[in-house]
Amino acid sequence: MLWPVAAMASPAPERVPSASVRVDGDAAGSVRLVLEGRLDAGRAGSVWGEALERARECEADPLVVDCSAIDYCDGAGASILVALRELQEARGRRLEVRGLREEFARILALIEPSGEAAPAPPSKREGLLVALGRSSLGFFAELRSLVVFTGEITVCLGRALRHPRSIRFRDVVVVAERAGIGAIPIIALVGFLLGLILAFQSAVSLQRFGAQIFVADFIGIAMFRELGPLMAAILLTARSGSAFAAEIGTMKVNEEIDALTTMGLEPVRFLVIPRVLAAVLVIPALILLMDLAGVVGGLAMFLTLDYPVVTFWNRVVEATSPGDLLGGLFKGAVYGVIVAAVGCLRGTETGTGASAVGESTTSAVVSGIVLIAVTAAIFSIVFYVLGI
Amino acid sequence: MPEPIIRVEELTARYGGRTVFDRVSFEVGRGEVFVILGGSGCGKSTLLKHMIGLYTPFSGHIWIDGEDVTGAEGDAKRAILSKLGVMYQSGALFGSMTLLENVMLPMEEFTDLPPDARSLIARTKLKMVQLEGFEDFMPAEISGGMKKRAAIARAMALDPEILFLDEPSAGLDPITSAELDQTILELSRNLGVTFVIVTHELPSIYTIADRVIMLDKETKGIVATGPPAELRDRSDNPWVRRFFRREAGGEAAEVSA
Numbered sequence: 001m002l003w004p005v006a007a008m009a010s011p012a013p014e015r016v017p018s019a020s021v022r023v024d025g026d027a028a029g030s031v032r033l034v035l036e037g038r039l040d041a042g043r044a045g046s047v048w049g050e051a052l053e054r055a056r057e058c059e060a061d062p063l064v065v066d067c068s069a070i071d072y073c074d075g076a077g078a079s080i081l082v083a084l085r086e087l088q089e090a091r092g093r094r095l096e097v098r099g100l101r102e103e104f105a106r107i108l109a110l111i112e113p114s115g116e117a118a119p120a121p122p123s124k125r126e127g128l129l130v131a132l133g134r135s136s137l138g139f140f141a142e143l144r145s146l147v148v149f150t151g152e153i154t155v156c157l158g159r160a161l162r163h164p165r166s167i168r169f170r171d172v173v174v175v176a177e178r179a180g181i182g183a184i185p186i187i188a189l190v191g192f193l194l195g196l197i198l199a200f201q202s203a204v205s206l207q208r209f210g211a212q213i214f215v216a217d218f219i220g221i222a223m224f225r226e227l228g229p230l231m232a233a234i235l236l237t238a239r240s241g242s243a244f245a246a247e248i249g250t251m252k253v254n255e256e257i258d259a260l261t262t263m264g265l266e267p268v269r270f271l272v273i274p275r276v277l278a279a280v281l282v283i284p285a286l287i288l289l290m291d292l293a294g295v296v297g298g299l300a301m302f303l304t305l306d307y308p309v310v311t312f313w314n315r316v317v318e319a320t321s322p323g324d325l326l327g328g329l330f331k332g333a334v335y336g337v338i339v340a341a342v343g344c345l346r347g348t349e350t351g352t353g354a355s356a357v358g359e360s361t362t363s364a365v366v367s368g369i370v371l372i373a374v375t376a377a378i379f380s381i382v383f384y385v386l387g388i
Numbered sequence: 389m390p391e392p393i394i395r396v397e398e399l400t401a402r403y404g405g406r407t408v409f410d411r412v413s414f415e416v417g418r419g420e421v422f423v424i425l426g427g428s429g430c431g432k433s434t435l436l437k438h439m440i441g442l443y444t445p446f447s448g449h450i451w452i453d454g455e456d457v458t459g460a461e462g463d464a465k466r467a468i469l470s471k472l473g474v475m476y477q478s479g480a481l482f483g484s485m486t487l488l489e490n491v492m493l494p495m496e497e498f499t500d501l502p503p504d505a506r507s508l509i510a511r512t513k514l515k516m517v518q519l520e521g522f523e524d525f526m527p528a529e530i531s532g533g534m535k536k537r538a539a540i541a542r543a544m545a546l547d548p549e550i551l552f553l554d555e556p557s558a559g560l561d562p563i564t565s566a567e568l569d570q571t572i573l574e575l576s577r578n579l580g581v582t583f584v585i586v587t588h589e590l591p592s593i594y595t596i597a598d599r600v601i602m603l604d605k606e607t608k609g610i611v612a613t614g615p616p617a618e619l620r621d622r623s624d625n626p627w628v629r630r631f632f633r634r635e636a637g638g639e640a641a642e643v644s645a
Contacts, residue, residue: 251483259480262440263494264466 019043019077021051023058024066032064032098033084039070039077048080055084061093068099078108085112149345153276156268168274175278179240183286187235191290194231195219195297203305212305216315219298224324228291230376233335236283237368241343244275245364248347249357257348267348276340283336284329291328327388331379335372342368390417393550393582394439399448401434408434410608411448414601418549421576421583421596423616425631426603432586433477433554435603439584440474440552441465453549470498473543477555479535481527487514487538488523494545513541517571533564540571550582551575557589569595590634602628 019037033054035047055063065084070077081097088095100108126134160167199215206212248271251257260267295316302312346364350356394416401408408431416422424432437443439450441457450457455468481490491510495501501509514523517537527535536556543551556572557565569592575581576596587593593600593616600619602612604627612619612628620632629635 254478254483255476255480256482258437258442259474259476259482261442262469262472262474263497264469265493265497 019047021047021054023054030064031058031060032066033058034066034069035080036069037071039073039080041074041076044076044080048083051080052083052087055087061088062096063088063093064096064098066098067101067104070100070104073100073104073107075107075111078104078111081108082112145349146345149348150341152268153272153341156266156273157276160269160273166269167277168270171274172277172281175240175275176282178243179236179278180282180285183235183239183282184289186239187232187286187289188293190231190235191223191228191293192297192300194227194290195223195294195299196301197297198222198227198294199298199301203301213307213311213315215298215302215305216312217319219295219302220316220320221324223291223294223298224320224328226328226376226380228287228294229328229332229335230372232283232286232290232332233339233372234369236279236286236336237339237343237365237372240279241339241364241368242361244340244343245346245350245360246357248344249350249360252348252350253352253354253357271347272341272344275344276337279336279340280333283332283339287329287332291325323388327383331376334375334379338371338375339368342371390419392416393418393453394584395449395451396435396439397449397451399435399438399450400446401431401438401443402446403434407446407608409603412603412610413448414610414613416550416582416584417599419576419580419582420598421572421585423593423597423600424584424586424603425588425593425600427605427631430603430605431608432603436552436554436584436586440472441469470546471549473540473546473548473551475536475539475543475551475553475556477558479527479532479539481535481538481542483527486524486526487519487530487541490527490538491542491545494542498546510541510545513544514538516544516575517541518567533560533568536560536568537571540568540575544575544581547579548581550584553583553585553587555586555588557587557592562591565589565592566595568592572596590632602631 019035019039021036022034023031024034025031033051035051037043039047063084065081067073067081081095081100085095097108199219202218203212203215206214206218248257251271257267257271260270299309299312303309343364346360346367350360392415396412396414398411398413400410400412412435424435426432434443438445439452439457441450441460445458448458452468453471455464457465457468460468481487482493485493488507488510491513492506495506495509499506511520511523514520517540519534519537519541522530522534522538527538530538540551540553540556553572556568560568572583572585573596576583583596585596597616599614600612600616601610602619603609604611611625612623614623616632619628623629623632
């Protein structure tokens with residue numbers, strides 16, 4: 001049996017005493033609502049709607065509810081009576097409960113709101129202008145925290161470089177290993193497929209002009225200059241930026257960040273600097289691997305066009321310069337700082353509770369990718385203007 | 389009361405526009421076991437976090453051993469913090485380090501002790517809280533009570549003059565809780581450490597506390613100060629007496645009556 005518990009929990013239908021509601025009239029012409037049977041959490045729902053519907057149809061004031069035929073009543077059953085009373089009050093009428101056994105009346109007394117109703121909470125709906133103002137303030141607060149955090153990291157990095165002994169190199173190595181060696185398979189796979197896809201897509205157009213040999217040039221330039229660093233950074237964000245946010249976020253929730261602070265250890269030096277250094281150290285290697293895998297992917301496709309390997313290699317070497325590769329590595333280093341800093345910032349901004357860690361992880365990936373895309377665009381413009 | 393080591397002066401805390409407590413003043417004597425009491429949500433932990441310099445107060449001052457915590461920054465603040473040890477409610481042990489590494493960390497950062505000496509001192513601290521043999525365990529591998537004791541050992545790493553404990557007995561069984569009380573008493577008697585403890589556990593309070601203050605949510609201030617047994621028997625405030633006798637039915641609002 002797949003779900004034995006569920007199966008056992010479902011009693012045989014014919015043995016279940018059901019609950020019902022009906023409207024009854026007496027000789028004097030007065031109408032009353034009769035609730036019968038077992039009004040427990042499992043059955044109250046079946047009569048809830050009908051009871052309210054019947055009550056709405058009755059014009060009697062007070063509306064008499066006859067409860068003498070109720071066999072059992074729990075909090076859910078008693079809530080029907082509360083709902084009926086509220087309905088009557090909303091219509092400016094009264095409700096009279098008759099025949100309710102004492103043990104059930106006690107339950108009703110427990111759940112019935114006493115005294116005057118609490119004032120309704122103010123509406124959470126706000127005007128467009130207020131919402132716009134609020135989101136603008138949120139945006140500027142966000143920007144401010146980003147600037148403050150960047151400043152803190154810069155100051156701390158400067159101090160760490162002046163006093164290298166203050167850097168926790170053991171942590172740098174551990175983070176670098178996790179962010180670097182762990183990422184090798186996915187970087188190689190994505191790089192290879194990216195090169196393959198680019199080669200196929202460019203070959204389709206270039207073949208029309210008999211210029212398919214330039215597929216090699218295209219792969220080399222695109223991978224070394226732009227796509228290698230960009231994709232490596234995006235994968236680093238997804239793998240490590242999220243992990244940084246989750247680790248630091250969990251530490252925040254567990255009061256470990258507070259513990260560091262009261263021990264006189266600055267969280268930025270202790271947690272952020274090792275991660276930033278590790279990301280900056282690791283990303284050039286990841287970019288080189290991504291470039292290599294992309295070129296191999298492109299080569300795999302290029303060979304299907306019946307060219308020899310040496311032709312592909314010569315084209316790639318001719319089309320690209322060391323400057324392209326170094327430019328890509330420089331961009332990558334900047335992306336690395338962004339990934340680590342945003343991941344750590346989101347981690348330190350984590351609120352309380354487990355869901356807050358999830359939110360900061362998501363936010364680390366989203367804002368990391370957005371910032372990388374924006375920085376990539378800025379780099380493209382600057383490199384173009386400088387003629388690099 | 390012995391000579392004061394902590395002086396809280398007219399301290400007001402606000403959180404999101406809401407006043408948590410208003411112009412609270414008290415003193416903690418050197419070597420005392422001082423307990424902060426009060427109903428849920430009255431700001432006990434907030435007060436503790438102000439005292440250890442994690443939160444900046446809306447107004448008022450906190451003096452620790454003659455130094456103002458509230459205005460301190462950078463190295464001055466670090467100098468004050470070096471006199472304190474803090475145990476957080478969850479223990480807040482660093483999950484990626486063993487218990488020994490957790491205890492050694494403050495020494496690594498703030499002393500020139502060689503690694504052998506650090507390790508030896510850390511082992512003695514762990515022994516002091518009955519955690520001998522657990523040095524190489526990770527925090528995730530030990531029980532809640534052991535985590536709290538390990539956190540006390542870490543807080544003791546630099547032999548601070550004052551230890552702040554946030555709900556040390558919360559979530560512990562009575563035996564573990566009693567053992568923790570014994571540890572606190574021993575540290576207090578043998579080493580003269582001053583303790584500032586936030587707790588709800590009445591049996592613990594009677595065992596360890598020299599003096600308590602009670603915070604109240606309604607008046608946002610201190611409603612009682614003194615030794616716990618005295619407050620239980622002789623307080624003229626009915627809510628305070630009820631609190632100590634664990635009697636139901638008291639609304640905090642009656643305090644002001």
